[in-house]
Amino acid sequence: MSARDGSAEWGQKWGQTWGQRGKAAATIAAGLKFQSIGHSFDDKQVLRDISFSIEPGEVVSLLGQSGSGKTTLLRIAAGIERQTSGSVLINNRDVASGSVFVPPEKRSVGLMFQDYALFPHLSILKNVMFGLTDLPGHASEVEARAALRRVGLEEKADSFPHMLSGGQQQRVALARAFAPRPSILLMDEPFSGLDNRLRDRVRDETLSVLREIGATCMIVTHDPEEALRMSDRIVLLKDGRIVQFARPEELYFNPVNYWAARFFSDLNEVEGTVIDGKVRSPIGVFEQSGFAEGQPIRVCVREQGVILHEAIKDGYVSALAARVKRRMFLGEVDLYEVSIKGVEYPFMVRSRTGKSFAPGENIGVSFRKKDMLMFAKED
Incomplete structure (x- = not known):
């Protein structure tokens, strides 16, 4: 059974870890396409001719060593960074090119950062409501509580971030990211702050939620096992270039070159x-x-x-x-x-x-x- 078909099984497997949670409401997934993306900082080129497409509802990892351009590409997809050359398309609509730039809030993109970026002075409920500004107060609270219920943390709604464990904070950040029901969810090293034992449990349940909401997802990671475990396909980057873009089995058993083989084994x-x-x-x-x-x-x-x-x-x-x-x-x-x-x-x-x-x-x-x-x- 594929990960895409196994969300119910994952939910049962880790339900005790996360407590009782509801089902995540579905989003309308969007395709994401990069065409000949190049980017430079102070005349140093960090991305070179990046071209690939992510299908609606697909989970794709950007995998590579530090400095390979993973986070820069994610920021370009989000609209936080504007590429030097090339174009970004969402559902075949140009959102970033030489003549077009759609701001982040107009792209239906959800962001989850490495440090979770929770507001320490806001309750957990208020943190999740932060991204629901288009809804009136009561409606945004209903959506935020539903999102917390989906990750098993509804009872922590009135707590503050410092009162939660690292794994619980990660789940709050996930709830905040998908509460507005984005078409595309972008995650930057979302599990790097967790210890090894907790990391396996949290990312498996995160994958279950991603499958439920159906959003297209791009995950930045430097961990080969994590990429193999979570992804439909993997973009392997080195020095700002794509080395190989393929399914996990293809990357592992048929690496395109010696460097790619050494990265996984x-x-x-x-x-x-x-x-x-x-x-x-x-x-x-x-x-x-x-x-x-x-x-x-x-x-x-x-x-x-x-x-x-x-x-x-x-x-x-x-x-x-x-x-x-x-x-x-x-x-x-x-x-x-x-x-x-x-x-x-x-x-x-x-x-x-x-x-x-x-x-x-x-x-x-x-x-x-x-x-x-x-x-x-x-x-």
């Missing part, structure tokens, strides 16, 4: 060479098309793609001889440092086999095909 690497149409390396010979004869290749294996065996037994005739250097217990997995015969550098291995191997023990290793990636070395 820790990799073990050896050097290989194409000889007679095959990639030959210290860990084996592999069929791989698309490379030229004699071309140097990076042969990469994800840490979880290395399989450990008892010293070349159990019918694993292709296993390579290896020895355990270190074992580190990480709870759900064991992390091993393993020396493989004929390989210059040790491999790191994440193993869930349930069997432990001791430092100094001779073992065999083999590799899962789906966790092997190969790139031309000049990448």
